[in-house]
Amino acid sequence: MPQLIKNGTLVEDRWxxxxxxxSLNDLPEASPVIVPLALWLAERRALITRGEAxxxxxxxxxxxxxxSDVRLLPVIAVEFPQFTDGRGYxxxxxxxxxxxxxxxxxxxxxxxxxxxxxxxxxxxxxFAIREDRDAQDALAGLKDFSGLYATTARVPQPWFxxxxxxxxxxxxx
Amino acid sequence: xxxxDDFDATIVAQRVAQFRDQTARFLKGELTEDEFRPLRLExxxxxxxxxxxxxxxxxxxxxxxxxLRKLAHIARTYDRGYGHFTTRQNIxxxxxxxxxxPEILAELAxxxxxxxxxxxxxxxxxxxxxxxxxxxxxVADPRPWCELIRQWSTxxxxxxxxxxxxxxxxxxxxxxxxxxxxxxxxxxxxxNRGGDLGFRxxxxxxxxxxxxxGEVIREFLPAAxxxxxxxxxxxxxxxxxxxxxxxxxxxxxxVKELTPAxxxxxxxxxxxxxxxxPGTIPDEEVARMAxxxxxxxxxxIPRTSLAYRAALADxxxxxxxxxxxxxxHKRTGYAAVTLSLKKTGxxxxxxxxxxxxxxxxxxxxxxxxxxxxxxxxxxxxxDVLQSDLYHLWMKLKTLGLATPNIGLLTDxxxxxxxxFCSLANAKSIPIAEAIQRRFDDLDFLHDIGDIELNMSGCMxxxxxxxxxxxxVLGVDKNGAEWxxxxxxxxxxxxxxxxxxxxxxxxxxxxxxxxxxxxxxxVRERHEDELFIDTVRRVGVAPFKEHVYAAAH
Numbered sequence: 016m017p018q019l020i021k022n023g024t025l026v027e028d029r030w031x032x033x034x035x036x037x038s039l040n041d042l043p044e045a046s047p048v049i050v051p052l053a054l055w056l057a058e059r060r061a062l063i064t065r066g067e068a069x070x071x072x073x074x075x076x077x078x079x080x081x082x083s084d085v086r087l088l089p090v091i092a093v094e095f096p097q098f099t100d101g102r103g104y105x106x107x108x109x110x111x112x113x114x115x116x117x118x119x120x121x122x123x124x125x126x127x128x129x130x131x132x133x134x135x136x137x138x139x140x141x142f143a144i145r146e147d148r149d150a151q152d153a154l155a156g157l158k159d160f161s162g163l164y165a166t167t168a169r170v171p172q173p174w175f176x177x178x179x180x181x182x183x184x185x186x187x188x
Numbered sequence: 189x190x191x192x193d194d195f196d197a198t199i200v201a202q203r204v205a206q207f208r209d210q211t212a213r214f215l216k217g218e219l220t221e222d223e224f225r226p227l228r229l230e231x232x233x234x235x236x237x238x239x240x241x242x243x244x245x246x247x248x249x250x251x252x253x254x255x256l257r258k259l260a261h262i263a264r265t266y267d268r269g270y271g272h273f274t275t276r277q278n279i280x281x282x283x284x285x286x287x288x289x290p291e292i293l294a295e296l297a298x299x300x301x302x303x304x305x306x307x308x309x310x311x312x313x314x315x316x317x318x319x320x321x322x323x324x325x326x327v328a329d330p331r332p333w334c335e336l337i338r339q340w341s342t343x344x345x346x347x348x349x350x351x352x353x354x355x356x357x358x359x360x361x362x363x364x365x366x367x368x369x370x371x372x373x374x375x376x377x378x379x380n381r382g383g384d385l386g387f388r389x390x391x392x393x394x395x396x397x398x399x400x401x402g403e404v405i406r407e408f409l410p411a412a413x414x415x416x417x418x419x420x421x422x423x424x425x426x427x428x429x430x431x432x433x434x435x436x437x438x439x440x441x442x443v444k445e446l447t448p449a450x451x452x453x454x455x456x457x458x459x460x461x462x463x464x465x466p467g468t469i470p471d472e473e474v475a476r477m478a479x480x481x482x483x484x485x486x487x488x489i490p491r492t493s494l495a496y497r498a499a500l501a502d503x504x505x506x507x508x509x510x511x512x513x514x515x516x517h518k519r520t521g522y523a524a525v526t527l528s529l530k531k532t533g534x535x536x537x538x539x540x541x542x543x544x545x546x547x548x549x550x551x552x553x554x555x556x557x558x559x560x561x562x563x564x565x566x567x568x569x570x571d572v573l574q575s576d577l578y579h580l581w582m583k584l585k586t587l588g589l590a591t592p593n594i595g596l597l598t599d600x601x602x603x604x605x606x607x608f609c610s611l612a613n614a615k616s617i618p619i620a621e622a623i624q625r626r627f628d629d630l631d632f633l634h635d636i637g638d639i640e641l642n643m644s645g646c647m648x649x650x651x652x653x654x655x656x657x658x659x660v661l662g663v664d665k666n667g668a669e670w671x672x673x674x675x676x677x678x679x680x681x682x683x684x685x686x687x688x689x690x691x692x693x694x695x696x697x698x699x700x701x702x703x704x705x706x707x708x709x710v711r712e713r714h715e716d717e718l719f720i721d722t723v724r725r726v727g728v729a730p731f732k733e734h735v736y737a738a739a740h
Binding site for chain 2: 098099100101102104105106108113127129130132133134136137159160161162163164165166167171172173174175176178179
């Protein structure tokens, strides 16, 4: 059973997440890898040459460090060491809204059903559900709400703008 | 007051459904205790000493009589027939069953209420002046802004897991009745020279273990930028606030560690990116919100009611009550009335279900079917005709809600303390009662005049002891309950933190200790000088000397 939710469905994960990779020697051959920010910054050119590579951001990592690389990165993973550590939500919004990252934004770590809706609103489109939990069950979390009030990465117009826009639209005949 | 539209109702209904499901999964063992705890807290549910405690949000303290009757129904059906109003203008039920909580939330949703984010490490209920909209010294009504903040903060997806809780207060008057300088964010409505409305923004105030008065980080924020600026502040806090130690996790510690100047630079940098963006509040939205808080259908009354004047002259008990519990109103012929929830022998802030229903009936008859909860744990009818005051007083008396002690020594702010709260080091309610019993001479109380006695059962300071003119803090000494006393604290724009007068006292000593503090005040005061002003003038020393002289 796959543990990865992407764009609202379960998919096989092609990527190998290497949270403990400190040098190029730590990487497996050929397969697409997600490496820690430090390794990316140290070996950026080699990693681009090598082929598909993504970056893992720890909660304390500043996404600005990869602001100029967002077009080179097919995947950025953001780590949630505990689900109660909310720093990754801000990281995600900055990547999407300020640095205009358009690739896969993946939540990894303590990723559970009851936080998926919030994560999706902040710009995550992929969720590596914690290994001991049923990812199929977690899918339900994406449907907890049908919309929120505030400006979010997924819905930049807050409710007070959407409600006006909605009224302006022609009604169904 | 604000009324839900379909969108508001849908969010609350979806939240109830979500929590119903989470509770079911917890009871089935599919969610662990650690996983469920933050979820239940963000729905207002604590597990307390004897039972769960459910804290229901009363947004910025505004209640309709329909809502109050629902609270009475909940108190009677799911609890032991009473509720407790808190210093953050909320209400707590101390005895619900965990399994019943989703059903209680569903019942609350029927009257446009919820318990969302009344606990947990997230943005809590926004508080404001209980006299909003009727105060004579108002710059602008804070309630439309409070409702905008309520909506913005409700399930804000970026800020659901902050380092620690986050409390926002808004003040719209020149006097501060919302204690804005002891909140994580406190904003003050102001007008600039051009007459534009904006906010003075203070950050990093708070009580608790490390009491700090907030720092003003922006003198004038254009009103439309309020939520953008909040996003900026919260983002800086969410990213950089400490998460390694819960006692150092509030924003006040971050402001202090970064220095206010550096913290402000980071906020302003964030704001530069958000300024003018989609989060900017359009004028039409401000105007739409304001339509929910327009004046009720006041009668045109040319002058102060003669019947009221006559009753004041005829009845000394009535005039004593009016002197303390009736407040001036922006409209001639009207008054705001405070219902005292500080009757001796009743836990401060507690109201029974029967009282709630009776209060709702009175508010329907005398105050346009609305009321407010004050942060001093009393209730306010904001729009009463002066000519009705005598009748209202008679009825409040029979309900035990007309104690003429608002702002006096017995109007004690008090947390639930060790009788209910599992965090408490000491009981607070019996100490409050003992003090109330000691000061049962109404004439003497009125002679002492304005004084704020605030009591907390632990350093979390739910009873706001740091900003009490007299503050009492319950402490644990080798398993025994002791009480530390401070004086000179104050809320408001001249907010200050109290100074501890010396070693703590046993419970039985407390009425004497308070009496001795009052003795010194009576001895030292200048004519018309309030307790707090005497303390500020003469300092702690004479008080300390007298309190400890006999004991040692």
